[in-house]
Amino acid sequence: MASFSLFLFFTFMTTTTALLVLARGGAASAAPLYSDSRWVVNHGGQRVKLACVNWVSHLDAVVAEGLSKQPLDVISKRIKSMGFNCVRLTWPLYLVTNDSYASLTVRNSFRRLGLVESIAAFEAKNPHIIDLTLIKAFQAVVKGLGDENLMVILDNHLTRPGWCCGNTDGNGFFGDEFFDPNLWIEGLTKMATIFRGVPNVVGMSLRNELRGPKQNVPDWFRYMPKGAEAVHAANPEVLVILSGLSFDLDLSFLRNKQVSLTFKRKLVYEAHWYGFSSGQNWVTRNLNEACGQGQGFPLFVSEFGMDLRGGNLNDVRYFHCLMAVAAELDFDWALWSLVGSYYIREGLKGTSEVFGVLDEEWSRLRNGSFSRRISALQSPFRGPGVSGGSAHKVMFHPLTGLCVSGVGPLTLGSCSDSVGWNYTNQQIVSTKKDTKDLCLQAAEVGKEVRVGNQCLDANSKWEMISDSKMHISSKVVIKDNNSTVVCLDVDSNNVVVTNACKCLSTDPNCDPTSQWFKLVDTTRA
Ligand SMILES: *[C@@H]1O[C@H](CO)[C@@H](O)[C@H](O)[C@H]1NC(C)=O
Ligand SMILES: *[C@@H]1O[C@H](CO)[C@@H](O)[C@H](O)[C@H]1NC(C)=O
Ligand SMILES: *[C@@H]1O[C@H](CO)[C@@H](O)[C@H](O)[C@H]1NC(C)=O
Numbered sequence: 205m206a207s208f209s210l211f212l213f214f215t216f217m218t219t220t221t222a223l224l225v226l227a228r229g230g231a232a233s234a235a236p237l238y239s240d241s242r243w244v245v246n247h248g249g250q251r252v253k254l255a256c257v258n259w260v261s262h263l264d265a266v267v268a269e270g271l272s273k274q275p276l277d278v279i280s281k282r283i284k285s286m287g288f289n290c291v292r293l294t295w296p297l298y299l300v301t302n303d304s305y306a307s308l309t310v311r312n313s314f315r316r317l318g319l320v321e322s323i324a325a326f327e328a329k330n331p332h333i334i335d336l337t338l339i340k341a342f343q344a345v346v347k348g349l350g351d352e353n354l355m356v357i358l359d360n361h362l363t364r365p366g367w368c369c370g371n372t373d374g375n376g377f378f379g380d381e382f383f384d385p386n387l388w389i390e391g392l393t394k395m396a397t398i399f400r401g402v403p404n405v406v407g408m409s410l411r412n413e414l415r416g417p418k419q420n421v422p423d424w425f426r427y428m429p430k431g432a433e434a435v436h437a438a439n440p441e442v443l444v445i446l447s448g449l450s451f452d453l454d455l456s457f458l459r460n461k462q463v464s465l466t467f468k469r470k471l472v473y474e475a476h477w478y479g480f481s482s483g484q485n486w487v488t489r490n491l492n493e494a495c496g497q498g499q500g501f502p503l504f505v506s507e508f509g510m511d512l513r514g515g516n517l518n519d520v521r522y523f524h525c526l527m528a529v530a531a532e533l534d535f536d537w538a539l540w541s542l543v544g545s546y547y548i549r550e551g552l553k554g555t556s557e558v559f560g561v562l563d564e565e566w567s568r569l570r571n572g573s574f575s576r577r578i579s580a581l582q583s584p585f586r587g588p589g590v591s592g593g594s595a596h597k598v599m600f601h602p603l604t605g606l607c608v609s610g611v612g613p614l615t616l617g618s619c620s621d622s623v624g625w626n627y628t629n630q631q632i633v634s635t636k637k638d639t640k641d642l643c644l645q646a647a648e649v650g651k652e653v654r655v656g657n658q659c660l661d662a663n664s665k666w667e668m669i670s671d672s673k674m675h676i677s678s679k680v681v682i683k684d685n686n687s688t689v690v691c692l693d694v695d696s697n698n699v700v701v702t703n704a705c706k707c708l709s710t711d712p713n714c715d716p717t718s719q720w721f722k723l724v725d726t727t728r729a
């Protein structure tokens with residue numbers, strides 16, 4: 205994750221740098237995995253959607269966070285019960301390349317940092333791990349996740365252990381103080397070798413958030429394929445995941461040149477997307493544009509997230525947009541983060557992670573409504589083997605993570621019980637019931653939307669309006685021959701209604717999101 209001081213830089217970059225994000229997909233079962241056009245698939249060619257959470261293990265202690273709070277198996281089960289199928293587990297290069305970490309045990313690592321309380325607590329919760337060396341402890345965490353059938357992506361987050369990432373922290377790009385390309389390849393090779401034959405390790409992210417004054421496209425093409433080849437040679441089973449430039453916001457340079465590798469069906473690109481890294485409009489625009497380019501590789505949005513206390517308006521707004529795009533593009537992803545609190549971060553002991561899904565004791569959800577909201581994104585909407593139904597659409601509501609379901613009245617419910625819809629050239633939102641063709645019909649302002657068979661009337665014609673294209677609007681007759689434009693909305697009883705369209709003017713204080721719906725392609729039953 206980029207450190208806070210960089211937020212302004214991000215804002216600047218995002219207005220000047222074209223972001224290319226390649227759409228993609230992937231989710232939950234047996235290794236090894238492959239890439240197949242824009243999807244991650246299993247051996248049988250079926251889509252496996254990566255629905256991961258980041259678990260931090262690259263800070264000063266070089267130990268997966270939280271093990272002083274809860275036993276490993278409890279945390280692993282918790283990850284599973286929250287609906288994730290995978291963990292992006294971060295590691296610093298020094299874990300396997302620097303002698304001073306090679307024989308260090310967890311206990312001694314904590315001692316070195318003065319984390320006396322953590323030692324006692326860790327010993328109580330995870331006595332079988334505390335006297336392991338750091339790499340053995342890391343392997344124990346991977347094993348613990350495997351015991352819960354959770355896939356693992358190993359992410360080389362930086363070189364020297366510590367909080368990441370800044371422009372001038374010496375870890376940003378090939379040739380920086382702590383980023384020797386040869387050492388990097390050596391470390392990747394070691395890590396790939398250690399986890400060869402460990403079936404739940406399905407991928408390796410080669411380097412997190414390339415950045416800084418030294419970054420340039422020729423060196424990206426010079427070194428990234430070398431890293432990829434080294435990993436593949438040491439461990440041909442894993443997906444090789446490459447990040448872009450500018451803190452993983454920019455893959456646009458791939459438009460003109462492709463990576464040339466000796467192996468096939470293993471390449472995945474990753475990108476990051478935070479509220480502080482993007483204004484929603486340009487992100488939406490470029491995501492769509494990029495998806496249209498069909499570069500033909502999966503995209504793993506390996507970091508995104510928000511302050512889960514909900515008090516940061518910029519985050520709150522960005523996240524509506526992220527939800528909509530994540531559903532529409534159905535890409536693979538890893539949420540930032542699992543972490544409730546850190547052993548020590550930037551010199552402060554016990555720092556809370558406000559982006560973390562677990563609370564400071566690593567026991568309860570930090571924000572239950574947030575966790576429910578993202579659950580719709582944990583299953584694939586489409587892709588090879590995602591079937592049961594014919595191609596249709598669901599009407600996704602980004603604000604809640606729910607879909608329009610139930611007929612009479614229409615309400616919001618789980619996207620897996622959603623009504624199937626089509627959107628026709630005549631702008632009719634159609635559905636089938638007992639082989640009958642029905643359609644969505646606007647009623648008066650504030651009234652329930654109906655499903656009927658008078659599909660040629662004006663109130664059966666729906667348009668996507670506003671800049672977001674997420675207002676779904678129709679016209680209804682209010683009096684005599686007078687009609688008014690209304691938009692789909694949800695009332696306080698969770699019933700889908702039509703109301704006057706909100707926030708079509710440019711008022712920045714207006715919140716339109718109860719009226720945002722996204723028609724998402726799916727083949728789910
Ligand atoms: C190994 O790590 C220590 C502690 O972070 C650091 O001071 C030292 O420079 C590193 N050695 C090498 C060869 O990178
Ligand atoms: C959870 O997040 C929502 C906004 O996303 C916010 O309104 C709410 O207050 C948060 N709840 C807690 C317990 O932080
Ligand atoms: C949507 O259209 C597809 C293709 O025309 C059709 O097979 C499917 O039955 C339709 N689904 C619904 C819910 O109308």
Ligand SMILES: *[C@@H]1O[C@H](CO)[C@@H](O)[C@H](O)[C@H]1NC(C)=O
Binds near residue numbers: 684685
């Ligand atoms: C409404 O429009 C129809 C057709 O244009 C017309 O016949 C009818 O008289 C109009 N009614 C009123 C109340 O204006």
Ligand SMILES: *[C@@H]1O[C@H](CO)[C@@H](O)[C@H](O)[C@H]1NC(C)=O
Binds near residue numbers: 685
């Ligand atoms: C239509 O509605 C507008 C605005 O409410 C009103 O000014 C106008 O008189 C109405 N026309 C008819 C024919 O009712």
